[in-house]
Amino acid sequence: MIPTDAASTSATESREPSFMAQSSRVPSPLERISVKSVNRIVIVPTADISRLEAEDNYVRIWADRPYLHKDTLTRLLTALDPAVFVRIHRSHAVNVRRVRELRPQLHGEYLVVLIDGSEITSGRSYRPQIQHAFGLG
Numbered sequence: 001m002i003p004t005d006a007a008s009t010s011a012t013e014s015r016e017p018s019f020m021a022q023s024s025r026v027p028s029p030l031e032r033i034s035v036k037s038v039n040r041i042v043i044v045p046t047a048d049i050s051r052l053e054a055e056d057n058y059v060r061i062w063a064d065r066p067y068l069h070k071d072t073l074t075r076l077l078t079a080l081d082p083a084v085f086v087r088i089h090r091s092h093a094v095n096v097r098r099v100r101e102l103r104p105q106l107h108g109e110y111l112v113v114l115i116d117g118s119e120i121t122s123g124r125s126y127r128p129q130i131q132h133a134f135g136l137g
Helices: 007-024 071-079 124-133
Strands: 032-036 041-045 050-053 060-061 066-069 085-089 092-095 099-104 110-114 119-121
Touching: 032 066, 050 071, 071 085, 085 119, 085 124, 110 124
Parallel strands: none
Antiparallel strands: 032 041, 050 060, 050 092, 060 066, 085 092, 099 110, 110 119
16 A cells, blocks of 8 residues: 555655655775685784785785785775875776875886885886875875
8 A cells, every 4th residue: 555645745755855865875995804814814904004905806915914905906996095005007906095106207107115124116107196195296
């Protein structure tokens, strides 16, 4: 039976915008990544990650120690906060909060130095993203 009185109709209408708002929400960025190991699952907070490195269909996550996560770098980056993780090379992304310095190189590349001392050379095609992420310009 379909409700025909005004109270029933207004109650139904008031629920629709709430449902629409929930379905159109963008998922919030991951705060933790679950990494499966041989006989355990390690929870890695994204704030602890220094960098990400692509290895075929896996991603090496560099945090307190390296972890190997079964996912592609592109897919993982879509789930992470783009204001925190920036892709600097086709095989590398860094946590901008863990970058100590940028050293400009020839041909538009940067040598990215992280607070742990590791160094990664960026790809030329990622220069605009790097400049935007660090307010260069």
